[in-house]
Amino acid sequence: MDLHRYRFRSEWRLDASPAEVYAELERLEDYPAWWREVRRADRVAPDAFDLTCRSTLPYDLVFRTRQARQDPVAGVLEATLTGDLDGFSRWTITAVDGGTVAVFEEEVETTKRALRLLAPVARPAFRANHWLMMRHGQAGLQARLSTAPRL
Numbered sequence: 272m273d274l275h276r277y278r279f280r281s282e283w284r285l286d287a288s289p290a291e292v293y294a295e296l297e298r299l300e301d302y303p304a305w306w307r308e309v310r311r312a313d314r315v316a317p318d319a320f321d322l323t324c325r326s327t328l329p330y331d332l333v334f335r336t337r338q339a340r341q342d343p344v345a346g347v348l349e350a351t352l353t354g355d356l357d358g359f360s361r362w363t364i365t366a367v368d369g370g371t372v373a374v375f376e377e378e379v380e381t382t383k384r385a386l387r388l389l390a391p392v393a394r395p396a397f398r399a400n401h402w403l404m405m406r407h408g409q410a411g412l413q414a415r416l417s418t419a420p421r422l
Contacts, residue, residue: 275380276380277401281374285371286413287417288366289371291416293348293364296348300314316337320335320336324404327403328396332354332356334357338350340361346363348364355382355383356381356382357380359378359379381397
């Protein structure tokens with residue numbers, strides 16, 4: 272097993288339509304307003320943002336996300352990541368009874384020196400940190416969707 276590679280999958284059940292969920296997830300510039308671990312989202316090109324994320328553990332992850340696929344019909348948002356994380360992330364948004372499921376998948380390699388050095392002992396903490404960040408993201412998005420005008 273490569274200690275610097277991570278594969279994550281999270282499933283968010285949300286009380287909103289797929290179109291509403293897609294619209295919110297598509298707007299990276301708004302993530303800091305509802306996802307407390309996303310500290311900054313700075314547009315650097317029409318299809319790219321520099322993100323700074325920080326969860327419970329005392330380190331920032333800074334990386335560029337470049338849109339690779341935006342398909343509202345299929346409900347897919349996919350991006351390549353470079354920086355402290357190299358790899359990709361993908362949202363797949365589908366309707367379910369009474370709402371939407373947004374599946375987040377991410378496959379990355381850490382390039383940040385401190386994370387690479389600590390991985391042999393801290394890998395479980397890094398995974399827990401990610402889990403907590405995703406839990407907060409789901410709660411933040413649901414709260415935002417609950418107050419947003421309906422599409």
